[in-house]
Amino acid sequence: xxxxxxxxxxxxxxxxxxxxxxxxxxxxxxxxxxxxxxxxxxxxxxxxxxxxxxxxxxxxxxxxxxxxxxxxxxxxxxxxxxxxxxxxxxxxxxxxxxxxxxxxxxxxxxxxxxxxxxxxxxxxxxxxx
Amino acid sequence: xxxxxxxxxxxxxxxxxxxxxxxxxxxxxxxxxxxxxxxxxxxxxxxxxxxxxxxxxxxxxxxxxxxxxxxxxxxxxxxxxxxxxxxxxxxxxxxxxxxxxxxxxxxxxxxxxxxxxxxxxxxxxxxxxxxxxxxxxxxxxxxxxxxxxxxxxxxxxxxxxxxxxxxxxxxxxxxxxxxxxxxxxxxxxxxxxxxxxxxxxxxxxxxxxxxxxxxxxxxxxxxxxxxxxxxxxxxxxxxxxxxxxxxxxxxxxxxxxxxxxxxxxxxxxxxxxxxxxxxxxxxxxxxxxxxxxxxxxxxxxxxxxxxxxxxxxxxxxxxxxxxxxxxxxxxxxxxxxxxxxxxxxxxxxxxxxxxxxxxx
Numbered sequence: 001x002x003x004x005x006x007x008x009x010x011x012x013x014x015x016x017x018x019x020x021x022x023x024x025x026x027x028x029x030x031x032x033x034x035x036x037x038x039x040x041x042x043x044x045x046x047x048x049x050x051x052x053x054x055x056x057x058x059x060x061x062x063x064x065x066x067x068x069x070x071x072x073x074x075x076x077x078x079x080x081x082x083x084x085x086x087x088x089x090x091x092x093x094x095x096x097x098x099x100x101x102x103x104x105x106x107x108x109x110x111x112x113x114x115x116x117x118x119x120x121x122x123x124x125x126x127x128x129x
Numbered sequence: 130x131x132x133x134x135x136x137x138x139x140x141x142x143x144x145x146x147x148x149x150x151x152x153x154x155x156x157x158x159x160x161x162x163x164x165x166x167x168x169x170x171x172x173x174x175x176x177x178x179x180x181x182x183x184x185x186x187x188x189x190x191x192x193x194x195x196x197x198x199x200x201x202x203x204x205x206x207x208x209x210x211x212x213x214x215x216x217x218x219x220x221x222x223x224x225x226x227x228x229x230x231x232x233x234x235x236x237x238x239x240x241x242x243x244x245x246x247x248x249x250x251x252x253x254x255x256x257x258x259x260x261x262x263x264x265x266x267x268x269x270x271x272x273x274x275x276x277x278x279x280x281x282x283x284x285x286x287x288x289x290x291x292x293x294x295x296x297x298x299x300x301x302x303x304x305x306x307x308x309x310x311x312x313x314x315x316x317x318x319x320x321x322x323x324x325x326x327x328x329x330x331x332x333x334x335x336x337x338x339x340x341x342x343x344x345x346x347x348x349x350x351x352x353x354x355x356x357x358x359x360x361x362x363x364x365x366x367x368x369x370x371x372x373x374x375x376x377x378x379x380x381x382x383x384x385x386x387x388x389x390x391x392x393x394x395x396x397x398x399x400x401x402x403x404x405x406x407x408x409x410x411x412x413x414x415x416x417x418x419x420x421x422x423x424x425x426x427x428x429x430x431x432x433x434x435x436x437x438x439x440x441x442x443x444x445x446x447x448x449x450x451x452x453x454x455x456x457x458x459x460x461x462x463x464x465x466x467x468x469x470x471x472x473x474x475x476x477x478x479x480x481x482x483x484x485x486x487x488x489x
Contacts, residue, residue, distance in 0.1 A: 036133075036145060036348075037153040039439040040416055040446075042468075058468065060416055062152050062439050063144070063348045084414070 001029040004095055008110050009119035012069040015095065018110050023072055024098045027059065030123045032094040035061040041083040041090065043099055048076045050102060052109060057099065059090070072109045074102030132346060140170040140233060143346040155345035156352050156441040159310050163268035163337045164345035165330065168309075169321070170233035171263045174243050177226040178252035185219060185227050188246050188389055190372065192382035196221040201289045201307055203380055205372070206242060207390030211397055213366040213375075215239050218307055220291060228257070230307075232362045246389060261303075262326040266333055267314030267353075269484075270340035275315050277336040279304065288313070297332045299325065309350060311357020312484055349441075356440050356482035358408065358449065364419065364435040365406055365449055371397055374451065376406050404432060404451045408479035409465065411446035415472035417465040423450050424464045424471060431456055434465060440481060447481050448474070 007015040013031035017024040032038060040060040050056040050070040057068040078101040083089060089097040104110070114122060132143035145152040158164045176184050185193045191204035200221050206214035206229075215235040220228040231239045240256045247254055266275050276283050281294025281304055291305035296317055308314040319329050334342055351361070360366045365375055372381050372394055383391065409417060417437035425431050437448030448465065456463060459478055464471035 033147070036147070036151050037441075040414070042414075060439075062352060062441060065416075065418065 001093075001095070003028065003116050003120060005116045007095070007116065008071065008113035009116065009122075010069060010071045010113060011122060014069060014071050016071040016110060016113060017098075018104070018107060021104050021107060022077070023074055023102045023104045023107075023110070025071060025100050025102065026098045027068065027090065027094055028119070028123075029094045031066075032091050035059065035064055035066060037062050038087045038090045041087045041099065043079045043083070044076050046076050046079060050074060050076060050100075059087075068099065071113055072102070073105040075105075077101050077103050132344070135347065142170060143167065143344070145346040145348045146344045149343040152346070152348040152352070153441045155343050155349035158341060158343045159268040159312055159314075159345060159349065159353055160442045161269065162340045163266065163270035163274050163314075163342045164310075164349065165333050165337065165342060166265040166267065166345050166350055167262075167326075167330070168265050168316070168350075169262040169326065172231040172233065172236040172239065172256070172258035173261055173318070174229045174231060174240060175222075175226070175255040175257050176229065176243065176247065176252050177222075177255070178250070179225055180250040181225045181227050181252050184247040184250040184252045185229075186385060186388060187250070188243060189217065189219060189229075190382065190388060190390060191219070191380045192385040193219055193221070193227065194385065198223055199290050199292060201291060201305055203289075205366070205377065205380065206239065207372065207388075207394075208368060209389055209393060211371040211373075211390045211394035212368050213362065213370065213372075214242050214368070215362055216360060216366060216377075218305075220303075220305065230263075231258075235362055259321060261318040262321045262329075263316055263318055264326070264329060264333065265308055265310075265314060265316045266337070267308045267310040267312050267345075268340075269313055270337065270342075271312075271314035274333065274337040274340060274342060275304070275317070278332055283315070297329045299329070309359055310353040311359060311480065311482055312353065351436075352438050352441055355436050355438055355447065355449070356442060356480070357484075358480035361436060370451075373397060373402050374404055374406065402454050405454050405457045406435070406449055407452055407457045408477045408481055409434075409437075409448040409450050409463070409474040410477045410481075411465075412462065412473040412475050415465070415467045415470075416446045417448035417450070417467065417472070417474060421448075422466040423452055423474075424466060425456065426462060426464060426473075428464075428471065431463070437465075443481055445481075447477075449479075452476075
């Protein structure tokens, strides 16, 4: 699956889409593929402050538990409730199945994240080990 | 095959096969159709000689007397303190000839245990683990799949019996109607050379094509056995858990006479049980997993989860756990600590899954 060119990425395999002051966050296609069948997503409550590099939630497949790391700092304004009952949406289309939306503390923080090209290169290198 | 591999007790094992859809699809295929597992990591110990029965009786807890040739019986080897060396399936090959199928992780320990504890008997103990590749063909369509590859009449082989037959051109292959999936199915024991086992594997895949056969990995094997409450060594049973606690007393035959572990188990019974294995189902959102703490609703730690997972066929979050007897009643609510949060679970009847009775 192609990685959207207008997203930013982390080495922990989250993606971030910035629109004005709002950041939308999810996990990448590579992440969902490594995890396998996703059966549980735990997300923070609206109003929670998330901090860049810290965990903000959990995603679980049948066999693995994985932390979600915040790509940026901000306050949660919305969560994707549909994932509570249909977490498999992440497997179907990881780049559409967003997890949370945040009001960004500092939109320029996103510039420090990986571009699509850098992320693809990172995944290719990581996959080869 | 595109398998995701994992190290399992030193074995390079397939955990799941993403190209066929992964763990969930593999699990469902075994419940509704057929799946095939490479379980060559399982070990086999042969005990043969004039006192083979006496030796088997001495080192296992179930009663092997009265077994017929071609019969299998679930059993376990115990330490003198009534806890588990390993669980085994005893196969009676002949009057003076038994084979124990053992677990991978305990292989060396088991072989030593059997050797050391049968010295007083006129028997020969042989480790056959490297002589066989075990392939499991599991699911309601397992019988039809395997029947295409063998001259043995599989309809005559009842559950927990075995026969010998030609399989995929290989003569005298042991074909047992056993498994670790809580489903109907077979386990076959073929020569270990890679070319032969690979050929049999692909022939099984071909034979099962019309039933939608998939290769299934250790991941599905674990969730399948969990739904059926089949114990896993190091989890539900171990060297620190006794037979009563594990709830496996239906395979414990005190009346058969002396065997290793018996004395202490008798005393343990009259002393009363302190903890017991129960089935849990999440009431709140959250997946209880291996090693998580179990607490009472007041927040006091009372036990631990031995195995827990999302159950792909039942579509619930389930677990097996040791709790005090007074907390083990069906319907009782406890909490499992998941990432420092108590998640409410209730005690439910087990096995979680029981296969429907079918006309064979």
